[in-house]
Amino acid sequence: MAVKEFVYLAFAGLAAGYALLHVVLRGSKPQAVNNPTFISFQKRYFVAYFLALMADWLQNPYLYKLYSHYGFLEPQIAVLYVCGFASSVVFGAFTHTLADRYGRKKLCITFCIVYSISCFTKLSTSYTVLIFGRILGGISTSLLFTAFEAWYVHEHVETHDFPKEWLTLTFSTASHWNGVFAISAGIVANIFAGVLSLGPVSPFILAIPFLVASGAIVAVSWTENYGENKRSFSKTCSEGARNIGSSKKIVLIGAMQSLFESVMYIFIFIWTPVLDPHHPPLGIVFSTFMICIMIGTTIYNYISSFTQAASTFVNISIVMALTSTVICVGSTKPGDEHPTVSYAAFLLLELACGMYFPAMGFLRSRILPEAHTVGIMNWFRLPLNLIACIGLMVLHGDPSTSGTRHMFIICSGLLALALFCGIQFAALTKDDERLKHQPVDAEANGNL
Known part of the structure; x- marks a missing residue:
């Protein structure tokens, strides 16, 4: 069987298998919280966070393909990946400190701006520009998985004084939808890059409106908070x-x-x-x-x-x-x-x-x-x-x-x-x- 047919068959089988497994093994759902203030606050967080997640996932399927499409050899592409990994670990070590000192909301907005610039760099065929974009991408990734969650936890516990037990409801819901958005991002990226023949750069450009929307929602509807870790x-x-x-x-x-x-x-x-x-x-x-x-x-x-x-x-x-x-x-x-x-x-x-x-x-x-x-x-x-x-x-x-x-x-x-x-x-x-x-x-x- 050709690889292409095998991939589609695996996708259909795994999707059906997961749906069945989810129904059989999900057990009892966690008790819903009917507090309208909490639900409104939770939705405000979800909208901005899910837009950011979708933008991040859209960029994963065709990253290597894009560099290869621009004519770079595998050793050159390896250097690009290493730049992203290295910037993530170096900047990630400081992310918590920066969020506590300068504000979680500011870092979330910074994430949207920096990641958008990283996406724009993918339009260039310059190796130097692409390295710069990978460094920005690594910085953005460390911000995504630190600043958003830190902002939510502080608002949940300190500002609104909701029970800490409700944090699990939010994070379990976020985890589930994170997977859904990851699967959806792969399908959407495939449609734009493959079916519509817009090329491997198209998912990166498509990610920018999601980032802009996320940043706008954070700027308008979120309040700033800081950490107490000195x-x-x-x-x-x-x-x-x-x-x-x-x-x-x-x-x-x-x-x-x-x-x-x-x-x-x-x-x-x-x-x-x-x-x-x-x-x-x-x-x-x-x-x-x-x-x-x-x-x-x-x-x-x-x-x-x-x-x-x-x-x-x-x-x-x-x-x-x-x-x-x-x-x-x-x-x-x-x-x-x-x-x-x-x-x-x-x-x-x-x-x-x-x-x-x-x-x-x-x-x-x-x-x-x-x-x-x-x-x-x-x-x-x-x-x-x-x-x-x-x-x-x-x-x-x-x-x-x-x-x-x-x-x-x-x-x-x-x-x-x-x-x-x-x-x-x-x-x-x-x-x-x-x-x-x-x-x-x-x-x-x-x-x-």
Whole structure:
């Protein structure tokens, strides 16, 4: 079966499967809140945030294709991706501090402006301009996933004094619609870039009105708020480093996150050059990835309602991802490529991601001290991005066809190491669970 037909078949099957799974496993819906003030406030946040999300997702399916369309070689494109990753991690380390000091509303508006400029740079074929655009894109991404949520939490708790339990209602709704918008963005991008033949730059231009609308709503209807955290960036990082050094569990969580998520960063770059030579509908491919993530998350949410063995879910996710990359080592062999096998393996990888991220988020919430989470996460991001950037630069420094296969070999090694750390973490937390039932030394041992 040709790749194009297989992609459409997978999309239809996965969409139907997710719809069925959602109906069967959704269980009872959370109790609705009938407070009209809360509903009005929540909608005001959703409209601006969802417009920003849609603009972000529209840019994902055709980024590599755009650079390739402009005639850049794979090593040059790798540098562009690295610039985006690097700017995200560098600026992301300061985002919380900037939001607290200068205001969350201002940073949300800044996000809309900076991201719009980044989209406009995609019209240029100048390599320098495109690098500048990627740097702006990395900065924008760090703002999107920090400033909006920080603004909402402050308004919810401090300004309106709504119950903290209602935060879950907002974030669970936002998470669901985030997936819906991601799938929709892939379809819309495919229509504009493929069906209407407007080219791979069209989704980036289409994103600009969404950003303008989001920024306008924030400017007109949101109030400004600031944080009360007065700690300097250096103090935040030093406190985070001390916490990491004092806990083996935190070290293992950091190792698992850095190893697993660096593979995800590499995958963001590598999936297009693997599939694009066979002319699949890239937007629909992206949508199938997003459906797989939602399926994985739904499965995790259902099973976790019966058990809190999050470390087991993380390890299962790592095993699934490792299986995917090992399959890709064989399916991307130069001269003997099997794109449909690679695509199926990619779907398995995305399914693993859907289970991994909520499970890892739960582990972090239980193990990382809340007061020092920002500092600890800043340190976690450093090896994560270093691994991804070094991998892309080294293995794609030579535009040979074997670079992709070597990349999957390296990814398999990284995931094998992540699994080793996951097994160590599971054994450590199992010992803690056993010790906490003993009358002596129970409180002297940390437990999950």
